[in-house]
Every structure is written in C-alpha cells, then in structure tokens.
Amino acid sequence: MCIIDAGSYQELSLILTVLYFATAIQCFSSWFKRFRQDTSLSDSEKRLCWQVLAVATIFWPIVLPIASLEKRIFASPAEGLFWW
Numbered sequence: 001m002c003i004i005d006a007g008s009y010q011e012l013s014l015i016l017t018v019l020y021f022a023t024a025i026q027c028f029s030s031w032f033k034r035f036r037q038d039t040s041l042s043d044s045e046k047r048l049c050w051q052v053l054a055v056a057t058i059f060w061p062i063v064l065p066i067a068s069l070e071k072r073i074f075a076s077p078a079e080g081l082f083w084w
Helices: 006-037 043-058 060-075
Strands: none
Touching: 006 043, 006 060, 043 060
16 A cells, blocks of 8 residues: 655645646647748638647647547558557
C-alpha cells in the first residue's frame, strides 16, 4: 500500500501543474508557428484560428491524442488504421 503524506501530495501537485503548463506552452508555440506560416487566411478565418488555438492549448490533454489519431488515420488510409 502506498501512502502519500501532505508534503508529498503538494510536491506531486506542483510537479503535475508545472508539467501541464510546460506542455501547454510547447503545444501553443508549435501550433502558433504553423498558424503564422499560413498567409492565405481571411480576417474571419484568423479570428476562428485564434479561438481554436486558445481552446486547443487549454485542453491539450484531450486535443493532442485526438489530433495524433486523426493524423495517423488520414495520412495513409491503409497503414494508419492499426498501430501494430
């Protein structure tokens, strides 16, 4: 049985919070770089992209696996369906 005292719990909570924000910053910078490379967007499309970028950065633990799965499936229809 594993018992976590209050000090360890606070330490673990701090580590997980830092990890969450570090990954969010990494995702945002990567997605922002891709966003800046696209020069063919209209003003309304740019606003929509900013909104999607903000939501994706906040919810990266949900968005990142789904985006990875989508990329894997649609990149190659025959090869991307299975992981083995």
